[in-house]
Amino acid sequence: MPEVRSPILELQGITKSFGGVEALRGVDFALHPGEIHGLVGENGAGKSTLMKIIAGVHTEFSGRFLIDGAETHFRSARDAHAAGIAMVHQELSVAPDLTVAENVFLGNQPTNALGLVQWRRMAREAGEQLARFGIDVDPMSRLGDLPIGLQQLIEIARVLFSGARIVILDEPTSALSPPEVERLFATLRRLREQGTSIVFISHFIEDILLVSDTVTVFRNGRKVAETASSATSKGALIEAMIGRGGEALEHSYSDDLMLPQPSASRVVLKVDQLSLSRSLKDISFEARAGEVLGIYGFMGCGQQELSRILFGKLKPDAGTLLVDGTPKTFASTAAARRAGVALVPESRRDMLFHQEPVYKNISISILDRISALLLKPAQERDIAKRQVEQLQIRPPAVGLDLGMLSGGNQQKVALAKWLTYPPKLLVLCEPTRGMDVGAKNDVINIVRDLRAKGLAIIVLSTEPETVLSLADRILVLKRGAMVREFRNEPVSKDRLLEAA
């Protein structure tokens, strides 16, 4: 058992804050040789921050940091690497235009005496390494041509075989298919037997329970539980993650929330058997007028792709979309807009013009309604002023460049651009992410108003609170498939987490 050996890595009383906000508060953490240590917690609970401290990405923090019992302070990720610590980040960081072999050996290609790359040796060794991992690909093929899951496996393989003593995996399974996950776990177990220590972060609690020896639970920047995996259960972990009964954040969402009777109003959008390569499998659902449909799932579950298909930015491989009963295949986002679909993507940067004044940001989507040929700036400003008043955008000056507004107000502008001539279907991705409580409530009220006006609204989020606070009906997406629908029944954060 790990307890008998001294820890390879030990952190004591780690505190880290970003601009006055404490992301970690006095966290202790120990990792033993040959241990797989699972980390769970909600988004923003502090897991990734802690791992970035260990990997030398964040270098400013308070607390003690010991490796092999000796106090250490990394000044960069390079220092951490030299100490045998390697991390696979949540976002894929591969070089898609290089070959598989070059990616496996990124940064330390084998060279001969002249400093020339030994291609044949590199290809052979890369092939051998990947074969040990159960990956059968031509090492000389271009990485970007492979499916995303395979790319992710190759990136993980590179880190696992880099000779690191401590390997940190942040959400490694989100893009993997079940057999790929199995292969990954088999490899992790084999590395554990060789003495490598592994930290495993995942939203998929079953995965954590399956593969890790110890589980640590984070909540709100604190470590709230540490237990042997064999001594806990999914339910107990979820409870620890969201803190049932005590010190609730804004509201306690662990209490059951009763979803209303399903609406019998007009079907605005019907999605049938929608599929997109590895991202979505046979998705079917309906969105009705005057109803907010919530779609919940973990990062990488296919939400983003789904929203892009609805707005004509991605083309599905199979399946049909019906808007008001008419089949549609959107050739462009302009076609989707004309059909009455509007999208607010999760990233404000993607949909707003930061160097343009607020009124131009609001009017851009409706210009064709107010002017055939010549612009009518006075009318644009009037429309913008009305929206700014209604949505209480601060400061209320429509001539200011958008970039000078706060994030919450920018999000309201993103909504405002669709509201002068409301669409039939409004698709909102992460509508309250990164907002303070006041702005969140404002957005929630705006969405409820729109629902009352008879819009069909789809809210996609990876945050259970967002879906729970807005939706009348909730669909759960898991690895690209629709796994559960909540309607006319009690629902809570832990039930959502259980389903996903």
Next chain:
Amino acid sequence: MSSETALAAERRARGLAPFLRSQMRNIAPFLTLIFLSGFFAFASPSFATLDNLGNILTQVSVTGIIAVGLTFVILCAEIDLSIASIANVTGIAVAYFTLQESYVNIANIPLPGAVAIILSILLCALLGLVNALGLTVIGIPSFIMTLAMMQIAAGISALLVRGQIAYKVPSLITTLGSGSIGGIPWIVIVAAIMLLGGHLVLTYTRFGRYVYMVGGNREAAEYSGLNVKLILGAVMVISAVCSGIGGMLGVAHFGSAQQNEFDTYLLDSIAAVVVGGTSLFGGRGGIGNTIVGLFVLGVLNNGLDHVNIDSFLKILIRGLILLAALVINVYAQRLRERTAE
């Protein structure tokens, strides 16, 4: 709220220094123009005369006509390298469709003047459309697509004239290219009208707004439900047609139509737009900037003649001025982004 008070509010909200920083792309070219004019006026008595102003205006006219369309393209954060070739082939085409003197040894097709002009404009519009389709439908980056078009247009030119020189163009083109009215050359008037037209389209029409928005943030334009490909395609056609008009008038202005006649106009037009302060990253600048840029180049080219400088050194100096303008362009963009965030 009028735009003045909005500007004033913006200035108050930011303070004067950041405001000036955000306006640097407009201020720097203007200061350059004043500095160069002052320098040449001081260095040569023949520079600052009304006659010479007329010279400068005439000298920048063809560049100005071509630069109108190029301004649209660069505002969209694209580039058109085929402008000079398209100007050349259009000028050659209009001569090809005109009856030449008997000593001109070209197997051409003489047509009535109006038909010749219309066919030539159709030709350049068609070449622009090919650029547009390559860029939007196939997805070839504009840099490469228009590089290919540069060669294609040059090839068509070569086939039409086969190394010969044609002289005659329709009389309307002759008048507009080399005639004058009340002492003002027609070509200056045409350039002024086209620049004004370009400015009005960019500032006061819906299409103009779309051009700025697509250039400012293409992703956001798409998420706002704009037909980005249609807008990009349109600016490529506009650029080709402006180049074609410049080419036809240029041929009349020079008095002949031949291969490689417009080669220097590629660099000059790009330089005029960029020196004027229109952002290479799109979304910032406009015809006003292009006009200042045209004058900077015009004054520089003309003034260097007046101060009797080694004509080989002239080329180097132009290159250095262009480099300086590029540095300012990129730097101004960075300043602007920093102020916006």
